[in-house]
Amino acid sequence: MALVLNEEQQLLKESVKDFLDNKAPVSALRKLRDENISDYDDTLWSEMIEMGLTSLTINEEFGGLEFGYVALGQVLEQTGRNLSVSPMISTVLMSTTFINVLGNVFQKNKYLPEIAKGNIKICLAHQETSHFNIKDINTELKGDGDSYVLNGEKHFVIDAGISDYIIVLAKFETESNYIGVILRSNSDGIKINISRLLDDRKVGDITFKNVKIEKESVIEINDFKLLERVFDISSIGLSCEMLGVSLEAFDKTLAYLKDRQQFGVTIGTFQALQHRAAKMFIELELCKSVVIKGLKAIDSDLSNLNEIASLAKAKLGRTIKLITNEAIQMHGGIGMTDDIDIGFYIKRARVLQQTLGDYNYHLTRYAEISGY
């Protein structure tokens, strides 16, 4: 398991970078925010589908490219660098992973080819309180035999407003029995309320009131470890995006240190700033290592994925905070303005930090996994 990219992955990384640098730079996010007409750019999404980005982690038998999560990670790093808005996180990272890991053959056949072709978007509704915790779930599925009803509420559901389907994480009969449900987002009994987050992206509060569920829509979760695997993979995917955000915020800051003049010299000559920049560089090198380790651990089925995932999300959570804070500080007054892009990075960072558990959550989980 060498911690480097192979040629195919390197090529993908470069072509996605070129593509997003052109088609979805920060100015595109600015435009989405200022015009406020739609939650994302559909033309961009069509081109991403055409490039095969929706099918990277789907097996060939279900119409995918089967490039694996190392490949997907390269894409997410680039969407992080450009702050590109698209349904990649909701549909491709979280929901596809949910179906890959937990879906039965019927469900895989039904949904995965459609995702690969770009015909459907799916969001994953799991969180119910202000902090991520899959143990904190009250949404409930009831019923027997062939028909069921779903009741409960979900919050902070990424892309809830644009998805064709929703995957809901619920409890079935007992406190410890988890179950998934996949249903059309326009089903009777569903109400969706959209909010704008700090990073100018949209999430939804969803209520489910006596929503009728067919048997074939129920995704059984017989092993809690598999459910954890879904979130571990997703956490590593988010860590890739966080790496991209951090690298770009750092690069922009470094460029500023070489450009801005004060006291008749460039501010990058000040050792107080140089040493902080060097420390950020080192932290980023560590982040790269845990991210590639995590991606490889997914593709090669390492048994301690939970540990690596929490290490990654914790480390990236701490580093992205350091870097986006320093980015603003080192830009001085201009860093506080909406005129330059750096502010978009700290805003995206804070949302990513909370999504699927912040530094505190994952460090605590790491201690638990480690037996202390």
Add this chain to the structure above:
Amino acid sequence: MSENNKDDFRIKTRKWLEKNCPMSMRGKTDDIKELFWGGENTSFTSEDQKKWFEAMYHKGWIAPQWEQKYGGGGLSILENKILLQEMSRLKCKQPLISFGISMLGPALLKFGNENQKDKYLNEITNGKIRWAQGYSEPNAGSDLAGLQCKAEDKGDHYLINGSKIWTSYGDMGDWIFCLVRTDFEVKKQMGISFLLIDMKSEGVMTRAIKLISGKSPFTETFFDNVKVPKENLVGELNKGWTIAKYLLTHERQMIGGMGGDDEKFNPREIALESFDLKDGILPNPILRNELSEYEMDDKIFSMTIERAIDEAKAGNESGAASSLFKYYGTELNQQRMELIMSLTGSSELIMDSEKNKNGYIAAKFLRSKGNTIEGGTSEVQLNIISKNILGLPTK
């Protein structure tokens, strides 16, 4: 190397180590002084230590990646990685600790002439010569290039006058590799040469320096009209600074990597020995947090070393990496020793009891403070990163 060959090499290596590494040469090392350092002033402390050293020497695994003609094993990066993994799996002790292997060797391989390589590399791997490092001077520390110890051309030899300081194990060394000034008229980096000096030469004297731990592992080293044959110059005259820097990258990698797999000092084990878990959790939340934070950084640092090796294999080596490892590895090691001091509380503060081996944890704690100074301070490493990697201007 194919997967098959890789597995094959691993299995053969494991079998060989199991057969040849005596039981007493496996397990924790309390003090690196217990290990074999080679040279005329040291001898084997046990029959097993001798057997282990000789077995590894004949196998070529004292310096596994060096060519066989220099007493090495000719292993590839990957084979060496497998060997190290297997050694650490069995907890084999290092058969020889040597500045010759970690510092001088790589410099000679790159800059030495064939005679020098043949003579000195072989005497490193066979354990005959123990080397010391003569870089720092009283007025040339971080500003190493400002060194003044001078070598004058006297026709058939150089004449050395001056002094060095902080020479680790200077009193135990047989030879010393030295940076000397051979030109006072030019920019300071352009007048430095790299010389090999026999410490038994007339006019070489050392004086022990006592450290905060009470120990004296290093010395001041004086050169008073010392004659050194001209053939002991490595590389070209006045081109020593390049060699010096190259050697430092190896020294830094060594210092940065140390401490990591030191079994005895695993903070998690010490935490679990020191406290009873309540509901599976360490009772003090702050310590628990410190421990998990340390482990996070430590584990990810190991992944970074792993990645650097893989990158090197793929041909993407970056010279600046040594500063990164030096900085982070030593800061982390200090954090680990601080954590251990808090975890052990007052019990490791006793310095004269057999029960805790006369406070050797406290001694290690004190020693770790030197990690961020030796081989170039942390601040100097950050300077190098900001200048050479980040390209930040100096003026």
